[in-house]
Amino acid sequence: MRRITLSLLLPLLAVAAGAQPRKAVFIITDAEGVAGICRQSLTETTSSEHQRLITGELNAAIRGFFAGGATEVVVWDGHDGSQTLSVLTIEPRAKLIHGSLGASMLLERGWAGVAFLGQHARANRSPAVMAHSYSSLGIQKMTLNGKEAGEIETRAALAGWYGVPVIFLSGDQAAADDLKAIVPDAETAVVKEAIGYYACISMSAPEAQALIENKARASMAKIGKVRPYKIDGPVTLEIEVTTRSTLSPQVSYPPGVERLGPRLIRYSGKDFMEAWTRYAGR
Numbered sequence: 001m002r003r004i005t006l007s008l009l010l011p012l013l014a015v016a017a018g019a020q021p022r023k024a025v026f027i028i029t030d031a032e033g034v035a036g037i038c039r040q041s042l043t044e045t046t047s048s049e050h051q052r053l054i055t056g057e058l059n060a061a062i063r064g065f066f067a068g069g070a071t072e073v074v075v076w077d078g079h080d081g082s083q084t085l086s087v088l089t090i091e092p093r094a095k096l097i098h099g100s101l102g103a104s105m106l107l108e109r110g111w112a113g114v115a116f117l118g119q120h121a122r123a124n125r126s127p128a129v130m131a132h133s134y135s136s137l138g139i140q141k142m143t144l145n146g147k148e149a150g151e152i153e154t155r156a157a158l159a160g161w162y163g164v165p166v167i168f169l170s171g172d173q174a175a176a177d178d179l180k181a182i183v184p185d186a187e188t189a190v191v192k193e194a195i196g197y198y199a200c201i202s203m204s205a206p207e208a209q210a211l212i213e214n215k216a217r218a219s220m221a222k223i224g225k226v227r228p229y230k231i232d233g234p235v236t237l238e239i240e241v242t243t244r245s246t247l248s249p250q251v252s253y254p255p256g257v258e259r260l261g262p263r264l265i266r267y268s269g270k271d272f273m274e275a276w277t278r279y280a281g282r
Contacts, residue, residue, distance in 0.1 A: 023223060026111040029079060033171025035053065045080050057118060064219075065115070113165055118171060123142065123150060153178070159229070160272075165229070167187060170211075172193065182229050192208075256275070
């Protein structure tokens with residue numbers, strides 16, 4: 001008979017003893033979906049107004065998740081090189097990650113749910129506030145198995161690979177619609193309406209924070225009910241870069257990566273993770 005290691009036995013003993021299951025929430029932050037952020041200058045990491053606005057929304061979300069039963073909340077400062085948030089100002093019960101996370105984005109750590117805070121829609125969405133897919137300067141369009149995609153779709157699929165659902169998003173209406181298209185049962189807090197790429201009708205900061213806190217709390221009740229977003233079978237991820245990022249014809253590419261034209265490159269895999277790893281490790 002095989003030995004049962006202590007690391008495998010402890011969770012079983014905890015369940016048998018009636019301990020509450022771990023309900024850890026992983027929050028990914030961005031800038032363009034925050035209430036009141038409607039122009040590029042306000043997304044700069046040096047913008048004190050941006051820092052106050054996103055910190056207010058983040059702390060509201062953290063309060064909501066804990067009120068809904070979260071046992072742990074970990075936040076990744078996901079905008080522009082993790083230079084926006086500070087441990088001096090985030091809600092004390094939460095933990096903060098700075099820096100690059102790598103291809104897996106720590107999603108292998110057994111989170112109960114993923115949350116997007118201040119999220120924008122994918123590139124080419126309209127009307128949508130500053131919609132883009134990862135890089136507005138470097139990427140013109142991204143498609144996942146032929147469908148246009150951005151951070152919402154790819155990160156939801158990455159979380160789904162590990163069996164983790166996306167339970168919450170705050171941002172503009174377009175971002176909420178993008179998530180609802182693939183995770184219809186997720187909670188969304190729509191804090192502004194786009195009337196142009198750099199124009200929006202926004203809720204006040206206090207009202208946006210109240211909405212986010214309520215929706216975050218409600219999302220905790222959906223853990224175990226919201227299905228992870230999974231993409232089965234072979235996957236192709238195509239990236240059309242901007243003119244300024246035109247590809248050199250002299251560059252050679254590894255297996256699974258193909259240059260289709262001056263500005264188009266394809267990453268292929270037998271499944272999502274293989275294609276994603278080829279893209280993320282470029």
